[in-house]
Amino acid sequence: MPEIAPRTVTLRLNQQQLELLDRTLPRAGVTDRAELVRLALREAAEQEAAR
Amino acid sequence: MTRTLISEEIIAPGTGKAIELLKGQVLRIEQVEGGQCVDFNAFNLHDYKEFMHCGRTRTVHGFNPSAGTFLWSAPPRENAMMYFLADTVGRNDVLFPRCSAFLYESAYGFHDHTNCHDIQAEAQREYGLTPDDVHDSFNFFMFTEVEVGGTVKIDRQSSKPGDHVELLALMDVLAVPNVCGADVMRTSNFSLKPIRVSVFQASAEDLAQVPALPRLASQRTPAQFRNPTIKATRELTRDPAYRPEFTNAPIREETLEVALSGEEAAMLDRLARRELYGDDDGAALRDVLFSWWETRFLTAANGAPSMETDAAG
Numbered sequence: 001m002p003e004i005a006p007r008t009v010t011l012r013l014n015q016q017q018l019e020l021l022d023r024t025l026p027r028a029g030v031t032d033r034a035e036l037v038r039l040a041l042r043e044a045a046e047q048e049a050a051r
Numbered sequence: 052m053t054r055t056l057i058s059e060e061i062i063a064p065g066t067g068k069a070i071e072l073l074k075g076q077v078l079r080i081e082q083v084e085g086g087q088c089v090d091f092n093a094f095n096l097h098d099y100k101e102f103m104h105c106g107r108t109r110t111v112h113g114f115n116p117s118a119g120t121f122l123w124s125a126p127p128r129e130n131a132m133m134y135f136l137a138d139t140v141g142r143n144d145v146l147f148p149r150c151s152a153f154l155y156e157s158a159y160g161f162h163d164h165t166n167c168h169d170i171q172a173e174a175q176r177e178y179g180l181t182p183d184d185v186h187d188s189f190n191f192f193m194f195t196e197v198e199v200g201g202t203v204k205i206d207r208q209s210s211k212p213g214d215h216v217e218l219l220a221l222m223d224v225l226a227v228p229n230v231c232g233a234d235v236m237r238t239s240n241f242s243l244k245p246i247r248v249s250v251f252q253a254s255a256e257d258l259a260q261v262p263a264l265p266r267l268a269s270q271r272t273p274a275q276f277r278n279p280t281i282k283a284t285r286e287l288t289r290d291p292a293y294r295p296e297f298t299n300a301p302i303r304e305e306t307l308e309v310a311l312s313g314e315e316a317a318m319l320d321r322l323a324r325r326e327l328y329g330d331d332d333g334a335a336l337r338d339v340l341f342s343w344w345e346t347r348f349l350t351a352a353n354g355a356p357s358m359e360t361d362a363a364g
């Protein structure tokens with residue numbers, strides 16, 4: 001299987017969505033928004049694989 | 052403290068009764084002959100603008116609420132008005148609105164016919180309410196089902212004499228049960244029968260059954276309304292002094308750059324809902340993010356105030 005290249009994705013988020021992300025940071029044990037998004041992606045992929 | 056009987060009456064076919072039910076009192080609605088649908092509404096006794104809301108109730112408890120659920124008031128109050136203490140049948144409806152004169156005229160050609168809207172209106176007129184103040188009813192003993200494809204069907208019911216539901220008032224309410232007027236539909240097995248309605252002072256055991264609920268800041272009172280005055284005229288006229296104050300408006304979007312490794316990019320490609328978002332990676336990743344948040348952190352299913360978490364603030 002060919003390697004997939006790293007890439008940067010741009011999310012558009014409003015002030016309410018950002019507020020929820022910021023309140024979630026300590027609960028998820030991460031310190032910045034992008035790290036939280038990557039955590040969500042990895043955990044969602046794990047759940048998908050476990051299904 | 053044992054349960055004590057305060058009052059009891061028979062509600063005749065074609066009629067309903069507005070009953071003052073104080074906090075800590077139990078209303079029992081009981082089958083006399085069996086097979087009778089009972090439509091029900093409730094208002095805050097001290098503020099009729101707060102009323103039981105079937106939409107809120109079915110969102111929280113589903114299409115067939117039974118014992119162990121609450122009857123909620125409409126936004127922006129969203130208080131648990133009553134606790135559903137007992138239900139010997141376990142079949143109720145919150146999908147259908149009260150039946151109305153229009154239904155019996157349009158479908159059956161009746162000029163005059165018993166119908167729940169008019170019965171509710173006539174019963175609550177005792178307290179100064181108008182026909183416009185009737186709300187969608189909680190329909191006890193009514194057997195309905197949602198079919199694949201989304202249509203809803205009414206079927207016959209199997210309640211027997213003595214079958215009953217019991218509602219505990221969590222605030223002072225005006226409770227309005229009525230004998231459903233539908234005799235030409237299967238709702239009440241094609242006949243109209245009396246219903247027994249009893250009011251009890253709740254026992255300690257009754258009160259102990261009610262699950263604790265958080266008190267949330269969003270459960271508002273009229274004191275928090277920008278316009279707390281009940282409108283007293285029918286005509287709608289524009290307020291020239293009106294300036295909109297919508298919450299959090301204007302909505303402003305910002306961008307968040309997220310660098311993905313090759314492995315993470317492959318994960319996104321596996322998870323992305325391309326049928327919805329096409330090649331918009333940002334929208335696909337935002338969906339992954341908030342879907343993940345729901346599975347990880349959402350405890351209040353369908354917007355129900357969580358009974359596990361504490362009230363914020």
Ligand SMILES: [Zn+2]
Pocket residue numbers: 090149150166167231232233
């Ligand atoms: Zn009816």
